[in-house]
Amino acid sequence: MENPVLAEVTRGNTVESRHRGSVLVVDADGGVVFSSGDVERPVFPRSAVKAIQALPLFESGAADRYGLTEAEIALAVASHSGEPLHAETSLAMLGKAGRDAGCLECGAHWPMNEAAARAIARAGAEPSALNNNCSGKHAGFVCLACGLDEDPAGYVGAGHAVQQAVRGALEGVTGAAHTSDLMGTDGCSIPSYAVPLKALALGFARLGTGHGLGPERAKAAARIRKAVAAHPFMVAGTGRFDTRAMEQLRERAFIKTGAEGVYCGALPELGYGIALKCDDGAGRAAEVVMAALIARFLPLNEAQATAFAPLRESVLKNWNGIEVGRVRAAGL
Amino acid sequence: MENPVLAEVTRGNTVESRHRGSVLVVDADGGVVFSSGDVERPVFPRSAVKAIQALPLFESGAADRYGLTEAEIALAVASHSGEPLHAETSLAMLGKAGRDAGCLECGAHWPMNEAAARAIARAGAEPSALNNNCSGKHAGFVCLACGLDEDPAGYVGAGHAVQQAVRGALEGVTGAAHTSDLMGTDGCSIPSYAVPLKALALGFARLGTGHGLGPERAKAAARIRKAVAAHPFMVAGTGRFDTRAMEQLRERAFIKTGAEGVYCGALPELGYGIALKCDDGAGRAAEVVMAALIARFLPLNEAQATAFAPLRESVLKNWNGIEVGRVRAAGL
Numbered sequence A, B: 001m002e003n004p005v006l007a008e009v010t011r012g013n014t015v016e017s018r019h020r021g022s023v024l025v026v027d028a029d030g031g032v033v034f035s036s037g038d039v040e041r042p043v044f045p046r047s048a049v050k051a052i053q054a055l056p057l058f059e060s061g062a063a064d065r066y067g068l069t070e071a072e073i074a075l076a077v078a079s080h081s082g083e084p085l086h087a088e089t090s091l092a093m094l095g096k097a098g099r100d101a102g103c104l105e106c107g108a109h110w111p112m113n114e115a116a117a118r119a120i121a122r123a124g125a126e127p128s129a130l131n132n133n134c135s136g137k138h139a140g141f142v143c144l145a146c147g148l149d150e151d152p153a154g155y156v157g158a159g160h161a162v163q164q165a166v167r168g169a170l171e172g173v174t175g176a177a178h179t180s181d182l183m184g185t186d187g188c189s190i191p192s193y194a195v196p197l198k199a200l201a202l203g204f205a206r207l208g209t210g211h212g213l214g215p216e217r218a219k220a221a222a223r224i225r226k227a228v229a230a231h232p233f234m235v236a237g238t239g240r241f242d243t244r245a246m247e248q249l250r251e252r253a254f255i256k257t258g259a260e261g262v263y264c265g266a267l268p269e270l271g272y273g274i275a276l277k278c279d280d281g282a283g284r285a286a287e288v289v290m291a292a293l294i295a296r297f298l299p300l301n302e303a304q305a306t307a308f309a310p311l312r313e314s315v316l317k318n319w320n321g322i323e324v325g326r327v328r329a330a331g332l
Helices: A046-053 A055-059 A070-076 A084-097 A112-124 A135-147 A161-172 A197-210 A216-231 A241-254 A283-297 A303-314 B046-051 B055-059 B070-076 B086-097 B113-121 B133-145 B161-174 B197-209 B215-230 B242-251 B283-297 B302-310
Strands: A004-013 A013-026 A032-036 A183-185 A191-193 A254-258 A262-265 A272-278 A314-318 A323-329 B004-010 B013-025 B032-036 B182-183 B191-193 B256-257 B262-267 B270-277 B313-319 B323-329
Touching: A004 A283, A004 B013, A013 A197, A032 B313, A046 A055, A046 A161, A046 A197, A046 A216, A046 A254, A046 A262, A046 B283, A055 A135, A055 A161, A055 A216, A070 A084, A070 A135, A070 A161, A070 A216, A070 A254, A084 B070, A084 B133, A112 A262, A112 B113, A135 A161, A161 A191, A161 A197, A161 A262, A197 A216, A197 A254, A197 A262, A197 A272, A197 B215, A197 B283, A216 A241, A216 A254, A241 A254, A241 B270, A262 B046, A262 B283, A272 A283, A283 A303, A283 A314, A303 A314, A303 B191, A323 B182, B004 B270, B004 B313, B013 B283, B032 B283, B046 B070, B046 B113, B046 B133, B046 B215, B046 B256, B046 B262, B055 B133, B055 B161, B055 B215, B055 B302, B070 B086, B070 B133, B070 B215, B086 B133, B113 B215, B133 B161, B133 B215, B133 B302, B161 B191, B161 B197, B161 B215, B197 B215, B197 B256, B197 B262, B197 B270, B215 B242, B242 B256, B242 B270, B262 B283, B283 B302, B283 B313, B283 B323
Parallel strands: none
Antiparallel strands: A004 A013, A004 A323, A013 A032, A013 A272, A183 A191, A254 A262, A262 A272, A314 A323, B004 B013, B004 B323, B013 B032, B013 B270, B182 B191, B256 B262, B262 B270, B313 B323
16 A cells, blocks of 8 residues: 655755655544544654653652653653753753763764754764753653662663553553564664554544543643643754744644654644654654644634744755745645 | 655664655666666756766866866765865865855855864864865866856856856756756755656766767766776765765766765666666665665675675664664665
């Protein structure tokens, strides 16, 4: 089965590149609202499910024990750009559990944000694990381990209590078995499990509504959504799609990008969960597709629609700042 | 018509992403050696045709008038990584025509090579147009303008004598009309024209053999091939696919990457020309597909095959240096 073209990239008046993929939108009972392409094939959600991976941080009581702030909670579910505020906030989270950056097992990389990377280089320094886009999630994992009175060392391993709890939350929320045959290793070294889009879309409908989660988990999900809506900078960073979209929409949309062209989201007022995967892993396509889905389902006033337009169709400029093409959703 | 999957990206034991596209291999008469997918649809070759765009530099006599070296000729057909030697060589080319970096109209960007970019930032400096991956091509354009006794100013415009000569070379070598309705603006601001893969493959078969080019053009093509084979670093840079492949194969393969998943190449001893386009624009896929085609057609001894293996299947490592997956050609 061929997946349809979801996004096109133009140059001049010609379509230069095409991105195929699949999309599913469901309600909180799993009823299909919109479906395109193969939604049964297992896909690695990667960072798109960080909000689900953070649920044990609340359910264990660790978030309250260490008094995590809303900004810290938003960072715990982030793929951030490694800007100074992100790195400082990760360090503060670790400090609350009596730990430091030496506990992080995500590896170091240069900040995704160009200016932040240049600033580190200009200072003659090197990036640390705090600059890793997953450092907030990992700081949360360290807090979870400490909250469980477990040694954080080795917390990225599939057998560690932290990853067992994370896997339990993923299975509970999505309803899909997370099996070792469909396990891979993520960029930050934790396990990632491939599951069908229909499980991811249902999971996000549940995250957005609390339906089917049980009272404690529903409360934790609501806290995460509220924290991200209040601090959309923390979940991504300067100029990033997630940040720009949620600065506009706040609690009306809870969305999260994942590597390799995955995007998940919840539209709480409609009770909808969204999951999509671009077959080729293209983030530029996943973004405009998510924007098109939000604009299709969520009523926007004129000011919101205007502010949202550049997210729906992104302009490609060359090194002289000349517009050379566009990335836009197709067939949605 | 659906194009086939040309490359797969794995994570653990699962295929995470898939890249579709089309491929054509022809002989110097245009006879089809291998064909997969739609080879009639116009595609922008982008930087893959820089060697064709450089032909007027020789045919005008400018290359000899300014005494361009083999390293400079290789740089004139490069998409280089902006490393110090690339930038210095661009400047030297401009100097030979009595010009400097102020004449370049390609725009500035940070070097593609991470270390080179960090070094500029560490020095508290900013990148210049010399670091633009196209600066060698543009230095060649400036030399061409001066060689034609034309003012270089505005040489990126479709109406300038330089771009008229370039377009003439493209039409002559590929046999395809380069029409304004299929014109777009490239990253470095010159016109790019979408033409079918079959024209690009034929053009590269001609570049690799000289057949069908006329004696002067065939001689220029041979000089370019020889220069690149002698200086594969100049055409790309540290760790880059073109450089690594041609360091192994030298004059046996003349290949050139283009943006948005295009690759073109010539295998002179077989008389073959190759052109491929990944629909989604993915360079990671285009590389392994080109490697698979070379390995399929070109007899390699054991040492060459071993050295070539990592180009055919590239290993993906995460931030801790752990192998998490592979990129490999499919169905070739």
